[in-house]
Amino acid sequence: MGSDHTAYLMTAGLSSDDYRFLGRAPKEAFWRRYADYTSFERPSAVVFCKDGAFRAYLSGIASARKDRTKTPLRYTLVMEGQARTPAAESLLFALAAFVGDLVHVKPGPLSPASLGEALDKTFPEEFVEAALSHLRDTDSKDTGPLAEVESRIEKAIAALPRDTHAADCHVRFFCGGRASESARATLVGYAERLLIDGEAGTILIVNLASREHLELMGGTEPSCGVLFAGESGEEAHSDPLEWPPKKGFPGSPKGLPRAFALREVQAEPGLSIPHLGRIILRALRSVRDFFLGRRPANS
Amino acid sequence: MSDEGNIEFKVAILGPRRVGKTSLITALLSESQKLLAGTPVSIASVGTTEARIAQHKNDLRGSLLAGEFHPGALGGTQAPFTFTLSMSVNKTAIVWAILDYPGGWLDARTRGSENDAEWERCKRWISESPVLLLPVDASVLMEATLKREKITAQHLLQIGQTEEMAREWAKGRAVAKQPGLVVIAPVKCESYFNDNGGLVDKNEELYRRVVQAYKPVIDAVRQEMSGTTGLSIQYHPVDTFGCVELQSAEWRAPDGSSEQAPLLFSATYIVRPPGQPNPKGAGGILVSICRQIVEAQSGKGRGFLSELWAWLTGGKRRLRQAVEDLSAVPLGNRVRML
Ligand SMILES: Nc1nc2c(ncn2[C@@H]2O[C@H](COP(=O)(O)OP(=O)(O)OP(=O)(O)O)[C@@H](O)[C@H]2O)c(=O)[nH]1
Numbered sequence: 001m002g003s004d005h006t007a008y009l010m011t012a013g014l015s016s017d018d019y020r021f022l023g024r025a026p027k028e029a030f031w032r033r034y035a036d037y038t039s040f041e042r043p044s045a046v047v048f049c050k051d052g053a054f055r056a057y058l059s060g061i062a063s064a065r066k067d068r069t070k071t072p073l074r075y076t077l078v079m080e081g082q083a084r085t086p087a088a089e090s091l092l093f094a095l096a097a098f099v100g101d102l103v104h105v106k107p108g109p110l111s112p113a114s115l116g117e118a119l120d121k122t123f124p125e126e127f128v129e130a131a132l133s134h135l136r137d138t139d140s141k142d143t144g145p146l147a148e149v150e151s152r153i154e155k156a157i158a159a160l161p162r163d164t165h166a167a168d169c170h171v172r173f174f175c176g177g178r179a180s181e182s183a184r185a186t187l188v189g190y191a192e193r194l195l196i197d198g199e200a201g202t203i204l205i206v207n208l209a210s211r212e213h214l215e216l217m218g219g220t221e222p223s224c225g226v227l228f229a230g231e232s233g234e235e236a237h238s239d240p241l242e243w244p245p246k247k248g249f250p251g252s253p254k255g256l257p258r259a260f261a262l263r264e265v266q267a268e269p270g271l272s273i274p275h276l277g278r279i280i281l282r283a284l285r286s287v288r289d290f291f292l293g294r295r296p297a298n299s
Numbered sequence: 300m301s302d303e304g305n306i307e308f309k310v311a312i313l314g315p316r317r318v319g320k321t322s323l324i325t326a327l328l329s330e331s332q333k334l335l336a337g338t339p340v341s342i343a344s345v346g347t348t349e350a351r352i353a354q355h356k357n358d359l360r361g362s363l364l365a366g367e368f369h370p371g372a373l374g375g376t377q378a379p380f381t382f383t384l385s386m387s388v389n390k391t392a393i394v395w396a397i398l399d400y401p402g403g404w405l406d407a408r409t410r411g412s413e414n415d416a417e418w419e420r421c422k423r424w425i426s427e428s429p430v431l432l433l434p435v436d437a438s439v440l441m442e443a444t445l446k447r448e449k450i451t452a453q454h455l456l457q458i459g460q461t462e463e464m465a466r467e468w469a470k471g472r473a474v475a476k477q478p479g480l481v482v483i484a485p486v487k488c489e490s491y492f493n494d495n496g497g498l499v500d501k502n503e504e505l506y507r508r509v510v511q512a513y514k515p516v517i518d519a520v521r522q523e524m525s526g527t528t529g530l531s532i533q534y535h536p537v538d539t540f541g542c543v544e545l546q547s548a549e550w551r552a553p554d555g556s557s558e559q560a561p562l563l564f565s566a567t568y569i570v571r572p573p574g575q576p577n578p579k580g581a582g583g584i585l586v587s588i589c590r591q592i593v594e595a596q597s598g599k600g601r602g603f604l605s606e607l608w609a610w611l612t613g614g615k616r617r618l619r620q621a622v623e624d625l626s627a628v629p630l631g632n633r634v635r636m637l
């Protein structure tokens with residue numbers, strides 16, 4: 001890989017269950033700010049696109065490898081680079097596979113799916129062991145097997161099936177449950193806009209937070225797509241919903257009108273009358289607060 | 300302290316990877332909930348804590364499948380997470396906050412430079428906490444017989460790092476003239492007690508070994524806090540699962556290693572019928588913390604605990620009563636004062 005983009009992989013091996021980046025590590029743990037909203041041990045994603053550059057973090061990717069105590073191991077993939085480049089496309093494929101794999105996620109232990117299997121092929125046990133022992137024995141982060149890490153990541157992603165399932169996404173804010181097929185497809189469509197068209201925005205796939213945390217997680221982002229839930233019964237509401245960007249600024253400056261989002265969700269069953277009611281009520285309050293010059297209600 | 304009628308009580312945990320930190324915290328939170336059932340106190344997890352506990356329980360259920368216990372189903376923690384539980388009466392609450400983190404971070408070599416900043420935050424948390432929980436892997440200590448195994452046990456429990464961190468904590472307490480509670484909590488000890496479904500009683504042996512192995516840690520804390528009143532060091536063995544039994548333990552030399560290299564330890568467990576988790580011993584930790592708070596009333600009026608007591612006394616009488624009631628709950632036979 002060239003110098004304008006980078007890929008990092010974290011995993012553990014047989015002799016230890018300490019997770020290490022194989023070779024170099026990202027300079028900043030940019031995903032950390034979402035630690036209250038997701039368990040990084042389980043499938044989670046944080047993708048930032050800004051000023052034409054992206055930073056992506058995908059974690060909880062189950063491997064078929066196990067450590068000596070039979071603990072199943074997992075991968076964390078971090079990629080950084082420029083939007084609208086082959087690297088961005090590569091990330092899109094990885095993300096699409098990751099999102100597609102969410103359909104197999106059940107409460108309890110994880111099992112490997114397409115992305116983990118692809119990584120397992122290019123990161124066989126012998127290689128991981130060699131890389132980890134090289135890491136233990138030397139200070140150098142990019143010699144020996146470690147020099148191959150990026151190209152092996154590329155190879156794994158290149159081998160992923162290209163039949164990504166994306167649906168058009170026109171809204172600036174959107175959220176949905178990961179159990180909903182249309183929510184997953186919409187998220188991939190949203191990712192296309194960020195990575196291929198170079199729009200600014202944030203993608204979050206979280207497993208602890210629920211709707212009530214949306215404002216906290218992404219309220220300050222210019223644009224954001226969220227897939228949430230899983231373990232605590234959130235699958236029950238798996239309908240993509242528009243998410244008001246900022247209280248007090250309905251349909252905020254450059255945003256598309258709210259009606260777009262509502263039309264989209266109508267296709268999904270499960271948008272309850274109370275929920276719609278809440279949205280409308282919130283919008284009305286926002287308008288009122290806006291005219292009264294009040295700060296958003298919960299700040 | 301917050302003006303909303305809530306006060307945050309920080310609890311710190313200190314232990315190497317795979318020792319059982321996350322399991323201990325989960326057991327502590329769920330036993331606390333049981334302890335308060337039927338009292339005027341409402342207890343509720345805050346934010347995403349409940350979802351996090353649910354994940355842990357699901358993983359645990361997954362590891363207890365089909366009569367076998369696969370400890371592996373509980374993978375290690377990857378990033379710090381603060382478990383929060385609020386204990387409230389009439390809109391005033393004590394919010395217990397326990398910071399969990401990957402045990403591998405104790406050692407700079409396994410921490411990774413990208414985590415340095417976050418580790419600093421964890422260390423700050425630990426130093427600010429009046430309570431220090433030290434989970435101990437009981438099986439590692441109890442199943443070590445040969446000299447090399449015992450050396451490995453010291454190594455696995457990272458007694459050296461633990462001592463260093465505990466000393467730092469105690470130093471901070473002493474400088475601020477604040478009291479402190481150290482809870483040494485052996486976990487994975489279902490097989491050494493006969494009071495929770497087990498048949499064999501090896502609890503004296505466990506006590507002896509824990510105190511011996513942790514002597515440097517205990518001494519360091521005592522030494523640093525020798526001029527301070529209000530230090531309590533306690534021993535609270537906990538069954539975080541309570542329904543498993545050690546079947547066999549194995550110490551093995553890594554392939555091609557030298558004579559001196561640390562061994563690898565692995566233990567296999569079987570599930571005791573009916574295989575329902577039945578934690579025991581963690582609730583006593585909450586009781587001890589409440590005792591610490593109540594005892595602070597006789598202190599000289601300095602530090603977080605006495606401030607907390609003053610806060611409880613000013614108009615929060617029912618919450619204070621709840622803390623007093625909790626502090627009066629008997630600690631049971633397992634607990635010892637060191
Ligand atoms: N038998 C038994 N096993 C336990 C007990 N507590 C924890 N374990 C097992 O010990 C292993 C480690 O437990 P964790 O709670 O994940 O340990 P941790 O200290 O949080 O580990 P890191 O997150 O890696 O720092 C898991 O496989 C648990 O199943 C216990 O009381 N009894």
Ligand SMILES: [Mg+2]
Pocket residue numbers: 320321322375376399400401402
């Ligand atoms: Mg843990």
